[in-house]
Amino acid sequence: MKLGFSPEEEAFRAECADWLICQMAGEFSDIKGITTLTAKAERRKEWEQRLAEFKWSCIGWPEQWGGRNATLAQQVIFAEEYARAGVPGRVNHIGIELAGPTILALGSDEQKQRFLPGIAAGTTIFCQGFSEPNAGSDLASVRTKGRLEAGEWVVNGQKIWTSLAHISDWIFVVTRTEEGSKGPKGLTFLMMPLDQPGIDVRGITQINGDAEFNETFLTDARCPADSLIGNVGEGWKIAMGLLAFERGVSTLGQQMAFRNELDEIVTAAKANGAANDPLIRQRIAKAEIGLRLMRYGALRMLSNNDHSKIDGAALTYKIQWATWRRNLGELAMDVLGQAGEVGEGSKYEWGTLPNLFLYSRADTIYGGTNQIQRNLIAERGLGLPREPRSDL
Amino acid sequence: MLFAFTDEQKMIAETAQTFFRDNATSARTRLAMGGDGVDRQLWSAFCTELGLAGIALPEGHGGAGLGMVEFAIVAEAAGAQVAAIPLLGLATAARAIAAGGSEEQKAEWLPRLAGGEAIAACEGVPAMAAQGSRLTGTIEFVPHGAVADMFVFVAPGKAWIVRADAPGVSVKAQVTMDQTRPFATVTLSGAEAEALDDPAAAIAAAHSGGWICLAAEALGGAQEALDRTVAYAMERVQFGRQIGSFQAYKHRLADVMVEIEQARSAVYWAACAVDENSDEAQLALHAAKSFAADTFFMAAGNMIQLHGGIGFTWEHDAHLFFKRARSIQTMLGGGNFHREQVAAMVLGEAA
Numbered sequence: 001m002k003l004g005f006s007p008e009e010e011a012f013r014a015e016c017a018d019w020l021i022c023q024m025a026g027e028f029s030d031i032k033g034i035t036t037l038t039a040k041a042e043r044r045k046e047w048e049q050r051l052a053e054f055k056w057s058c059i060g061w062p063e064q065w066g067g068r069n070a071t072l073a074q075q076v077i078f079a080e081e082y083a084r085a086g087v088p089g090r091v092n093h094i095g096i097e098l099a100g101p102t103i104l105a106l107g108s109d110e111q112k113q114r115f116l117p118g119i120a121a122g123t124t125i126f127c128q129g130f131s132e133p134n135a136g137s138d139l140a141s142v143r144t145k146g147r148l149e150a151g152e153w154v155v156n157g158q159k160i161w162t163s164l165a166h167i168s169d170w171i172f173v174v175t176r177t178e179e180g181s182k183g184p185k186g187l188t189f190l191m192m193p194l195d196q197p198g199i200d201v202r203g204i205t206q207i208n209g210d211a212e213f214n215e216t217f218l219t220d221a222r223c224p225a226d227s228l229i230g231n232v233g234e235g236w237k238i239a240m241g242l243l244a245f246e247r248g249v250s251t252l253g254q255q256m257a258f259r260n261e262l263d264e265i266v267t268a269a270k271a272n273g274a275a276n277d278p279l280i281r282q283r284i285a286k287a288e289i290g291l292r293l294m295r296y297g298a299l300r301m302l303s304n305n306d307h308s309k310i311d312g313a314a315l316t317y318k319i320q321w322a323t324w325r326r327n328l329g330e331l332a333m334d335v336l337g338q339a340g341e342v343g344e345g346s347k348y349e350w351g352t353l354p355n356l357f358l359y360s361r362a363d364t365i366y367g368g369t370n371q372i373q374r375n376l377i378a379e380r381g382l383g384l385p386r387e388p389r390s391d392l
Numbered sequence: 393m394l395f396a397f398t399d400e401q402k403m404i405a406e407t408a409q410t411f412f413r414d415n416a417t418s419a420r421t422r423l424a425m426g427g428d429g430v431d432r433q434l435w436s437a438f439c440t441e442l443g444l445a446g447i448a449l450p451e452g453h454g455g456a457g458l459g460m461v462e463f464a465i466v467a468e469a470a471g472a473q474v475a476a477i478p479l480l481g482l483a484t485a486a487r488a489i490a491a492g493g494s495e496e497q498k499a500e501w502l503p504r505l506a507g508g509e510a511i512a513a514c515e516g517v518p519a520m521a522a523q524g525s526r527l528t529g530t531i532e533f534v535p536h537g538a539v540a541d542m543f544v545f546v547a548p549g550k551a552w553i554v555r556a557d558a559p560g561v562s563v564k565a566q567v568t569m570d571q572t573r574p575f576a577t578v579t580l581s582g583a584e585a586e587a588l589d590d591p592a593a594a595i596a597a598a599h600s601g602g603w604i605c606l607a608a609e610a611l612g613g614a615q616e617a618l619d620r621t622v623a624y625a626m627e628r629v630q631f632g633r634q635i636g637s638f639q640a641y642k643h644r645l646a647d648v649m650v651e652i653e654q655a656r657s658a659v660y661w662a663a664c665a666v667d668e669n670s671d672e673a674q675l676a677l678h679a680a681k682s683f684a685a686d687t688f689f690m691a692a693g694n695m696i697q698l699h700g701g702i703g704f705t706w707e708h709d710a711h712l713f714f715k716r717a718r719s720i721q722t723m724l725g726g727g728n729f730h731r732e733q734v735a736a737m738v739l740g741e742a743a
Binding site for chain 1: 393394395396397398401461618622625626633634636637639641642643645646647649650652653654656657658660661664665668670672675676679682683728731732733734735736738739740
């Protein structure tokens with residue numbers, strides 16, 4: 001067990017930090033510090049391409065596909081320095097963290113050739129089409145239908161909460177391809193181009209006034225027959241594997257963004273005197289401790305070399321960070337007082353902390369609500385009986 | 393960077409877990425609870441046959457020369473069975489001597505403590521009246537104080553060794569809620585004391601050792617409380633169903649697991665940070681002590697609640713966990729104290 005990094009790794013850290021800071025001070029200074037998913041999307045696509053140009057786009061991937069074969073420690077370091085430098089989140093994070101690794105692991109050679117260079121280069125932006133109006137927590141009950149017709153998949157249905165669909169090029173959809181099948185059986189995982197007449201993307205305005213996610217309507221939407229990952233009927237397995245990729249190194253970058261939010265709260269508390277309140281101090285300490293434990297939980301998860309047991313750190317990570325961040329939003333408002341409830345301009349727009357307060361209500365919902373997480377933890381982590389269901 | 397056990401550390405964990413599971417049985421712990429709070433047979437086997445008492449003490453003085461990660465592994469295993477042994481003194485008193493004692497003091501005490509020939513206890517006091525080498529004062533809540541052969545007492549900027557059999561030392565056992573680690577009141581009336589050469593180093597070592605020991609015990613206890621409650625949830629049937637199939641029950645247990653996973657990160661982060669002399673060590677120690685203690689209390693409280701009536705009986709072991717958890721929460725600084733230290737660091741105030 002060792003926490004420290006080697007001199008070579010520290011040198012790598014300096015190299016990453018130098019490059020990132022330099023970029024954020026120079027040509028890309030206009031996007032520094034953006035915390036929302038979609039603001040200045042076009043500039044952020046250019047940023048994706050800049051990353052790729054200097055081989056920083058997907059450092060953990062094999063060199064053949066635009067990566068650096070980076071070690072785990074290097075990926076940890078890069079993710080931390082990325083956020084520390086105030087670089088905004090990746091608009092192609094679905095491509096880099098979900099679609100890419102899935103194609104790398106399960107795609108055909110032809111699919112790798114077709115998709116990976118574009119994902120790595122930041123020219124193929126992906127979004128994810130899982131949820132539907134009637135398939136939220138019960139994700140396996142998707143109704144979107146796909147059928148093969150004259151060498152093409154023809155897909156009909158509606159996806160919802162498709163983050164970033166309005167700025168993406170491709171969507172992967174879980175679709176029911178076996179007539180009459182129920183639940184996780186009979187689903188297929190398809191990759192579809194968004195720019196086609198059969199797909200209509202409409203924004204959904206959120207409680208903070210932004211519209212980062214969408215409804216995506218598929219009406220005779222089409223993609224070639226070889227657009228599926230895995231086999232027909234394996235869509236559930238692939239979608240679940242993909243969710244596991246979500247708990248990768250990117251969590252560490254996310255934590256550095258949380259660090260920036262907590263730092264902002266601390267600064268505000270010192271400025272307005274809230275830092276003298278013993279109860280606020282306790283909550284600041286709890287937030288600090290929670291954030292550190294998130295980091296060390298992620299390092300445990302990434303270092304895990306015992307695959308004979310369920311990885312408890314990984315299984316509990318989602319509910320841990322989501323709950324932590326929701327609490328952080330509430331702490332932010334208690335520190336700010338009523339100053340947190342008024343905006344600065346004439347529009348319904350919010351600074352980092354009030355936005356954190358509002359936005360963090362989504363954290364405990366998307367990617368599996370806290371309640372679903374508790375079911376998963378109880379069933380997979382503790383071996384308790386599964387929830388009964390009456391429709392299968 | 394590798395935040396996972398090495399093969400050697402896994403072996404130590406397996407050995408320690410097997411030892412305490414097989415030997416620190418409920419029946420034997422209860423015998424100790426009815427006596428002076430020490431399972432002598434267990435303690436002697438731990439120190440001699442297993443040879444783990446000196447795991448983090450220096451090699452030249454009867455120890456194995458390993459670090460706090462290895463000590464935490466052992467403390468976690470002991471805590472899991474609420475073992476009635478004076479382990480804490482090895483983390484506090486013995487470490488204080490190793491860090492701040494003279495060569496003679498180390499040579500005199502460490503081999504005996506590592507070999508189980510002597511029991512050590514440690515406690516801090518706000519101030520102590522000293523006249524030359526003689527101390528006068530009352531020290532309350534000394535853990536396992538009534539069975540200790542020697543004490544390390546610390547006051548701000550000072551640390552002393554006091555022999556339990558020295559003239560002027562009187563020790564009174566206290567009826568203690570956690571009978572697996574009972575307190576004693578030690579009264580010194582001009583008792584002969586030996587000052588430690590480097591009190592600052594001794595105090596720092598006693599603090600870090602004590603906090604890690606308690607946090608690791610708490611982690612082990614929390615995990616065991618959860619595991620036993622899960623086992624009961626699978627076996628107990630009400631309304632024609634295993635009670636563990638009710639979502640209200642499952643979600644409480646899931647919440648416990650979420651806390652335990654964080655406590656595990658906290659304990660080994662702190663132990664690593666101390667071993668690697670990292671500048672995060674102080675923050676990690678305060679985080680680990682407060683977080684793991686609260687986690688244990690939450691797990692043990694749920695253990696009683698989720699067992700229903702049987703969990704409230706003397707016969708069931710749930711109260712052993714619950715009382716140990718409560719004791720750990722307060723010992724060596726309560727949660728609010730530790731979090732306040734963290735807050736001061738975060739807010740950039742000088743400690």
